[in-house]
Amino acid sequence: MANASGLLVIERILRDRQGIWQQVVEDRALSKLTGQMLLSSVVALACYGAVLGSFHSILMALTSAVKLPLLFLVTLAICLPTLYLFNLVFGARLSVRQSVALVMVALTVTAMLAVAFAPIALFFLITAPDYSFFKLLNVAILALSALVGLRFLTGGMRVLNDHGLLAPEKKETPAPAPAPAAAPAPEPAFVGAVNGATTPAAAPAPAAAPAVITVADLPPGYMVTRAPAQPFPRPLPARQPAPPSMTLLYVWILLFGFVGTQLAWTLRPFFGSPGMKFSLYRDIDGNFYAEIFRTLSHLF
Template structure:
């Protein structure tokens, strides 16, 4: 991150220097301190947002929601983290438990900080629109949007780990070997005729083309004059101008780049690399999206189990309510009653 002194807020470092965060996770460097800071920041942010949710009912509900909302995220993480770790191990990834935990904590930290950023908006509607159904849907939408942004960070971090060979090291190594440049072939020498001069006898005063001036006879004296003849000798064949490492038989004028190849890449080095071209997705990345769905289902069911977070003003205070129905049916019923 730019600057002489790092920011005390871990969320500011995540947003400003996310590449530095990913490289720290790749190097497995000081992850205990980083994870501890993210855990503390997430718990405080979720507690503040939970207090806003509970204030719709009573100050006592605000206190319990401030405790239960961080618990919701941390228990969901504890349930789903072993699955993510084992998924990666099964498909050859080299992630440690600390790296997996730090990667998921980045997503939770972004989610919690974005949710607490929406807390003033939620509080505004709490004061100006005393509608329990609308307030519940509003905050469910805020949490869903915050979670989508956090999961976006999670997939971006996993992509960086994939680029560094931590998700599919064997496939990355095979691909690197396949794209290695070929050894240039040697250009063989070939037999070409060379022209040399051999002295022969010609008449004196005769021209080189064999005609005598003033009608002189050809045998009126003889002098030696060089006449070209051909002998066979071995000299290197003349080949077109080639670049260093260019295979034999391939010729391009100097300075010319074949269309479709960047300026720093020679056409014989392999398939052209185009900007924005997607790389091969390993099995770990596919399983990550499955794990995200699993995390969402576990989180919503656990939220339904730990309810109430908002607290219906028409009912008395209760720390927990009986488990009946499910989260999705309740959301659909709330939308229908608006």
């Protein structure tokens, strides 16, 4: 499984995610891993893009197969430098390869989950070819796939945080001088029990006149037992606060979403309105969110 290549890299990500994170932590063979994830993501997004464009025509399916991978990769190229610089500003020790591999894991999961929904989208395309419904269905599929992919991203960042890669490297401080040896602790006191009742033993005699008490010296009915040791209370471990890099990760995710939706609006059409002729691009007017609300009002 560790040598999975091409499209099979998603199986390794899903089955052995701890191995993937460990490889990112060790910065080991990340160029090959990133290339495998890039190949699988482009193929999966191209297949799903063809499903989107098939609502209009074969020509639209071909152009959407090119534009959907382009959408994700250009968004990644725009936003990745921001994530890397955020980490550098707050002392994270991630390399460029580690940052790219980490984000590519999320993109690969998103792409492969989206293409797994392709048969469902095709089913509704054949049985209920309504443009507004088909558009909202696929927007929901892509949004759900992106949320799952981003969950992988945050999980990977937490693993890197556990290995100390999101915090500045700590300088070693000299060890403190050893404390003087303490005097040996006295033997535990003995308690006596008469008819089931326990009484504390008498205080030990002064060191100048030691006295040794044996079992034979005790009156009948006494039972000698060792005093139970008191457990030493252990302090609860202090909960480590999240580093600034984790907080900025959520800000970066919002930024990635805004850039991606605006770029998707710029690269439209992906579906192709049934009453319009084929066109590679449309005029830039309005925005993605206004179009979604308008589609919802037409549908309901």
